[in-house]
Amino acid sequence: MTLENINPTGTVAWQKLRAHFETIAHTPMQKLFTEDGDRTRKFHIQWNDFLLDYSKNRITSETVQLLLALAEEAHLKEAIQNYFSGDKINVTENRAVLHTALRSSEKNILVDGANILTEVEAVQLKIKSFAEAIISGNRKGFTGKTFTDVVNIGIGGSDLGPDMAVEALQFYKNHLNLHFVSNIDGDHVAETIKKLNPETTLFVVVSKTFTTQETLSNAITLKNWFLQSGKAEDVAKHFVAVSTNLEKVTEFGITSENTFPMWDWVGGRFSMWSAVGLSIALAVGYDNFKALLDGAEEMDQHFKNEPFEKNIPILLALLSIWYNNFFGCETEAVIPYSQYLKKLAPYLQQAVMESNGKCVDRNGNPVKYQTGNILWGEPGSNAQHAFFQLIHQGTKLIPCDFIGFKECLHGNKEHHDKLMSNFFAQTEALLMGKTDSELTAEGSKNAFLMPFKTFEGNKPTNTLLIKKLTPKTLGSLIAMYEHKIFVQGVIWNIFSYDQFGVEYGKQLATTILEEIQTGTAKPHDSSTTFLLQEFLK
Numbered sequence: 001m002t003l004e005n006i007n008p009t010g011t012v013a014w015q016k017l018r019a020h021f022e023t024i025a026h027t028p029m030q031k032l033f034t035e036d037g038d039r040t041r042k043f044h045i046q047w048n049d050f051l052l053d054y055s056k057n058r059i060t061s062e063t064v065q066l067l068l069a070l071a072e073e074a075h076l077k078e079a080i081q082n083y084f085s086g087d088k089i090n091v092t093e094n095r096a097v098l099h100t101a102l103r104s105s106e107k108n109i110l111v112d113g114a115n116i117l118t119e120v121e122a123v124q125l126k127i128k129s130f131a132e133a134i135i136s137g138n139r140k141g142f143t144g145k146t147f148t149d150v151v152n153i154g155i156g157g158s159d160l161g162p163d164m165a166v167e168a169l170q171f172y173k174n175h176l177n178l179h180f181v182s183n184i185d186g187d188h189v190a191e192t193i194k195k196l197n198p199e200t201t202l203f204v205v206v207s208k209t210f211t212t213q214e215t216l217s218n219a220i221t222l223k224n225w226f227l228q229s230g231k232a233e234d235v236a237k238h239f240v241a242v243s244t245n246l247e248k249v250t251e252f253g254i255t256s257e258n259t260f261p262m263w264d265w266v267g268g269r270f271s272m273w274s275a276v277g278l279s280i281a282l283a284v285g286y287d288n289f290k291a292l293l294d295g296a297e298e299m300d301q302h303f304k305n306e307p308f309e310k311n312i313p314i315l316l317a318l319l320s321i322w323y324n325n326f327f328g329c330e331t332e333a334v335i336p337y338s339q340y341l342k343k344l345a346p347y348l349q350q351a352v353m354e355s356n357g358k359c360v361d362r363n364g365n366p367v368k369y370q371t372g373n374i375l376w377g378e379p380g381s382n383a384q385h386a387f388f389q390l391i392h393q394g395t396k397l398i399p400c401d402f403i404g405f406k407e408c409l410h411g412n413k414e415h416h417d418k419l420m421s422n423f424f425a426q427t428e429a430l431l432m433g434k435t436d437s438e439l440t441a442e443g444s445k446n447a448f449l450m451p452f453k454t455f456e457g458n459k460p461t462n463t464l465l466i467k468k469l470t471p472k473t474l475g476s477l478i479a480m481y482e483h484k485i486f487v488q489g490v491i492w493n494i495f496s497y498d499q500f501g502v503e504y505g506k507q508l509a510t511t512i513l514e515e516i517q518t519g520t521a522k523p524h525d526s527s528t529t530f531l532l533q534e535f536l537k
């Protein structure tokens with residue numbers, strides 16, 4: 001079974017949402033709060049260590065009911081069933097979408113008649129024993145020294161997830177120094193090499209396809225650098241690979257013993273739960289890696305089993321559709337109030353935009369409505385001093401997710417209280433704004449300055465207050481966004497799990513590289529030809 005083909009704009013709920021939008025679009029949230037003292041009780045969800053308050057949105061109970069009806073009409077329930085049970089919902093690549101299987105505690109998930117959990121478990125055991133051998137120092141480098149540094153060589157989904165998670169879990173880290181080399185820009189690898197000693201460095205080459213230009217070029221450069229000190233037979237001690245393409249890995253010179261398999265039913269941008277997360281297990285130990293998986297599985301269970309109206313990923317997805325498709329918002333921001341989450345936005349950018357950046361529906365027809373949102377963000381409080389001005393007083397409506405933690409990790413309560421006071425203050429200011437009369441009451445007398453100093457407010461935010469940043473809550477948080485992406489793809493009637501656009505860019509670059517290397521620019525559009533000629537001069 002695959003996903004059904006339902007044009008969202010043809011549903012009854014969509015038509016009703018359109019009409020409802022006209023009635024609510026000009027109602028300020030301040031009024032909704034004044035009129036309904038029960039609003040926050042109605043519009044919040046408490047789940048495990050998570051509290052989602054979505055009351056600061058431009059919604060009423062009717063909006064939520066209509067959005068939930070849209071999800072029903074899009075047959076979301078059946079789609080969730082298809083997703084978790086391994087149906088080939090990635091139709092354009094004829095694949096199942098089963099990153100959830102990588103953290104599942106079930107006994108049996110079938111793909112093409114075989115139980116994939118047997119292999120998943122075997123690879124997890126391999127990750128565990130390898131990570132433990134490196135961390136403990138039992139496995140040594142070619143001169144008998146223990147490893148001090150690990151370089152993850154990968155790009156996109158083979159880089160962003162591990163890099164984000166290692167950064168996020170820095171508090172739980174062991175002695176190993178982690179480095180991430182992704183960019184084909186030779187300066188990236190050159191700067192990394194400066195920090196390394198070949199005798200004590202482990203290289204993890206991560207590429208689902210093992211054909212990605214950036215990853216292979218960086219891996220070759222690092223291998224050549226390593227071979228200036230070590231011999232060919234030492235490569236086995238220092239290079240391991242994560243891939244589905246075992247043939248190409250062997251060609252590169254990495255043995256099967258040093259290879260961690262993954263599977264085509266795991267999308268690159270959802271792969272940090274597989275051996276792609278080896279660097280995470282190395283950085284924080286296997287138990288913490290397992291806790292990350294457990295946290296994700298708890299969110300999977302919540303998503304699968306909780307009624308839609310109490311389901312965090314579903315509500316977040318529907319609210320996002322409300323702004324994207326009815327208010328015409330182009331972007332949304334994610335603002336974590338934790339410096340540890342500074343790589344969350346770049347990670348989510350790939351997950352969200354590579355998945356739902358599609359303009360053709362599941363029939364292959366151009367969509368006549370907006371799909372994937374543009375996602376961006378930075379940690380608070382830094383973000384307040386960068387782009388918040390535009391969110392407060394610009395002309396664009398930018399819904400934001402605010403993510404904060406009740407407890408801090410280093411126990412510096414004074415800093416944490418200051419951080420969180422900013423967290424709460426911003427969502428309050430975005431909601432309430434500031435009126436002329438408030439300014440006057442504060443003693444503002446300059447009439448000319450009034451328009452500049454008033455704030456309309458009425459800016460939507462979701463507040464996610466989580467107990468503490470742990471491997472487990474991080475796992476739940478990432479899984480929450482993964483499911484939000486899925487729900488949006490289902491409702492927009494698009495295929496979220498291919499990425500042909502990115503692949504086209506890769507092809508073009510290969511052709512142009514040939515021209516650069518041979519010094520002969522073939523005909524392109526006049527601008528590209530001109531630029532290539534200038535570059536080749």
Ligand code: F6P
Pocket residue numbers: 155156157158206207208209210211212215268269354499502503
């Ligand atoms: O960026 C395009 C992409 O195909 C991503 O989907 C993927 O995560 C990345 O390239 C890396 O691919 P691979 O893991 O095969 O090297």
